[in-house]
Amino acid sequence: MQINEFFSQRSNLTQGDCDRWAERDLGGPVRASTVQGVTSYTVEAVEDDKGGVMQFRSPDDALDIGLIQRAQEAYESRFVPCPREAEGGGSLTGLQAYIMNNVGGVSAYLARDQLRADDNRLLRVTVKDFAL
Incomplete structure (x- = not known):
């Protein structure tokens, strides 16, 4: 679209x-x-x-x-x-x-459901990793 x-x-x-x-x-x-x-x-x-x-x-x-x-x-x-x-x-x-x-990998947009699963566990880890 x-x-x-x-x-x-x-x-x-x-x-x-x-x-x-x-x-x-x-x-x-x-x-x-x-x-x-x-x-x-x-x-x-x-x-x-x-x-x-x-x-x-x-x-x-x-x-x-x-x-x-x-x-x-x-x-x-x-x-x-x-x-x-x-x-x-x-x-x-x-x-x-x-x-x-092309940096490869999966875009955060396409991975949003996985990032938010389990009370946002992967999203918190990702944000923490970027902060380091």
């Missing part, structure tokens, strides 16, 4: 346009990522050895690269991907395109 909403606001651009752009820059086939943002469209490389992710955003929702770099310094690049603008100026018909490494 979020993917349809994202492209319904852009009559001059299709999901296929973004997928082809991403396939060119990531060097192989892509698929929509499992979790999508409200203001972006995200794809990931199908082949594990490519490991790339590309995210498309409107200029109004552009990423603050400097802020992300500071988070990366604090939490390491293993946990915080640092995006860079895509080839060709990073723009596709009015969208900003960013490439980043």
Whole structure:
């Protein structure tokens, strides 16, 4: 649903346009990522050895690269991907395109039921681990 909403606001651009752009820059086939943002469209490389992710955003929702770099310094690049603008100026018909490494794992959003199980035991452990 979020993917349809994202492209319904852009009559001059299709999901296929973004997928082809991403396939060119990531060097192989892509698929929509499992979790999508409200203001972006995200794809990931199908082949594990490519490991790339590309995210498309409107200029109004552009990423603050400097802020992300500071988070990366604090939490390491293993946990915080640092995006860079895509080839060709990073723009596709009015969208900003960013490439980043796929940090892997399961998103907190998809794991929320497990994190909250047993009176939030795993969630408390996770928060404690991040605090250390």
